[in-house]
Amino acid sequence: MRKGQFFLLGAFLVSTLFFVGLPRPASLSVEGMEDLSYLSLNLQKEMPNAFNLGLKQGDYLAVMKNFTWFADNVLKNRRVSFGALACFGSNISTTDFNVTIFNYLGASQAVNITIGSSLYTMLVTNNQSNSTTFTSVGATFNISFRYAREEKNMTWVRDKSSIYGMLNLTRRDSVVIKDFEG
Amino acid sequence: MRGIWYVIESVMATIIMFGFLMLISSVYITKPYPADMALKSYDMLQGLDNQGVLRNYTENLNYTGIASQMEIYTYNRSAQICDYAGSCVGSMPSATDVWAGTYIVAGLSSYQPREVRFYIWPL
Structure with missing residues (x-):
């Protein structure tokens, strides 16, 4: 064998060692998060819908609880954690107004409800509801809800049933939070 | 040397x-790698609801009607409608690359929660 052929063989072997030693990048496939946006818009629209259908049925609280559990089951199949807090208001007499809160945020919540100058702090256990009645409420009034780090101020009509809520969708590090009203 | x-x-x-x-x-x-059509599926369901068409089909469990309202060039599509108990009408395709979108409906004339699944797969 001639000397040049040894050098060629040596070059081939060294090149092979070089490419064998190269690290192969692991293919990384990460589940997308863009569907959270669609799902949150869907539920932002459907929660007030469910409330209205529940009013029609005469038991909005049972319907809202049922719908929240249904949405949670559906979203679990998409590996999405679902949480919601829904506040309902309706009149129980010509001057008195009932406020009910259903908590599905995974932990007990203390909610400060203010109507005019009346403040009431309501403690709601997870997956439970609680309610209170405000007396001598005007035909139109300002109401505010404060819980966790959220605060919402609204103007409600006493003789109209109303809903305000917050929902959150979580998948790994992505969280989408939306308010809904009706 | x-x-x-x-x-x-x-x-x-x-x-x-x-x-x-x-x-x-x-x-x-x-x-x-084939294009991710999952978002397309979500988008089409949302579009169908915005047109006021989806709820009627969902209430009547008309899954073929839902699928027929949406056409995608070079893709097949099908729909399923599932109720609270998890029982579904319609078929899930048996193909290798299938994308699915989900839409939750509380009801139309009465409270009847349903989940609409829309599947897309290549021809």
Whole structure:
């Protein structure tokens, strides 16, 4: 064998060692998060819908609880954690107004409800509801809800049933939070 | 000594040539990953609801009607409607690349929660 052929063989072997030693990048496939946006818009629209259908049925609280559990089951199949807090208001007499809160945020919540100058702090256990009645409420009034780090101020009509809520969708590090009203 | 330099030059030339071949082969020879159609599926369901069409089909469990309202070039599509208990009408396709979107409906004239699933897969 001639000397040049040894050098060629040596070059081939060294090149092979070089490419064998190269690290192969692991293919990384990460589940997308863009569907959270669609799902949150869907539920932002459907929660007030469910409330209205529940009013029609005469038991909005049972319907809202049922719908929240249904949405949670559906979203679990998409590996999405679902949480919601829904506040309902309706009149129980010509001057008195009932406020009910259903908590599905995974932990007990203390909610400060203010109507005019009346403040009431309501403690709601997870997956439970609680309610209170405000007396001598005007035909139109300002109401505010404060819980966790959220605060919402609204103007409600006493003789109209109303809903305000917050929902959150979580998948790994992505969280989408939306308010809904009706 | 001169031979050693020839070896080194040959090694560098080989690395450059094979590196170039690996680069172009990853673009032209590797099968491209199919486009992610899941978001398209979500988008179409949302569009159908915005047009006021989806709820009626959902209330009537008309899954063929839902699928017929949406056409996608070079893709097949089908729909399923599932109730609170998890029982569904409609079929789930048995194909390798299937994308699915989900839409939750509380009801139309009465409270009847349903989940609409829309499947897309290549022809």
